[in-house]
Amino acid sequence: MKTEKLVIPQNLIDRNPGLGKWNIIHAYRGSYAHNTRLNPTDKFFIDDIDTMGVCVPSKDYYLGLRTFHSSGTQEIKEEAWDIVIYEAKKAISLLAGGNPNILSLLWMNEDKYINVTSAGQLLLDNRELFSSKKIHKAFVGYGYGQLHKMTNQNFEGYMGDKRRQLFQSLGFDAKNASHSIRIFRMGIEMMETGKLIVERPDAEELKAIKRGEWSLEKIREETDRLKRRADEVYETSKLPYDVDYEKINQLAMNIIELAWKEQLQYI
Secondary structure: OOHHHOOOOHHHHHHOOOOOOOEEEEEEOHHHHHOOOOOOOOOOOOOOEEEEEEEOOOOHHHHOOOOOOEOOEEEEEEOOEEEEEEEHHHHHHHHHOOOHHHHHHHOOOHHHEEEEOHHHHHHHHOHHHHOOOOHHHHHHHHHHHHHHHHOOOOOOOOOHHHHHHHHHHHOOOHHHHHHHHHHHHHHHHHHHHOOOOOOOOOHHHHHHHHOOOOOHHHHHHHHHHHHHHHHHHHHHOOOOOOOOHHHHHHHHHHHHHHHHHHHHHHO
């Protein structure tokens, strides 16, 4: 399914400036970004429409007492839409820490971006600043986190009931299993190349895992193997051990200032 057929409802944009006048970058995430979305007719189909964005609120949010939602993060869940918007400082802090989810935002295929302003492009142009060995801990931790969720029933959202039924049928959550293996592989690739491969070359295999075609034993064996590989790659990776916080700090200031200039068109 082509992403251009999925249009965010205008009423969502109108009600949320983080999607509208404050937004600097917005893209599809999850199965659309990774090309692992199953056909809606598939009995294992349980995907929301996931997107992620970054916004720069007006100056009073930085110079005054206003705050952008809960700790700089806004979650919008409406029908099939599952949208996460980060305030720019929060987003850049997460990027500097190697957060797997938001790092993907910088490495999407061009057709997966819904909106990119000049300030958003500045962030994309400097994505290499966030490539460091710190991603090892972040990606491994996230991968094991998904593995833990795989055997714990905690299903919410648009497809919660169906996902629970599939869990009861298989004895584990195949979607979490697919996430775990994908994230381990992406971390290994990034440590090897410095680049994050978001649209997956192993998409068909990951879809098979989502359909429950791998046993729980095989999933655990593969994640254990990938953890060992991640540790090996960490030792040989040419990435720096840490990011350059001074450069990232300057980038954050430049992005926010540029975004404020762009916002003048809405006044």
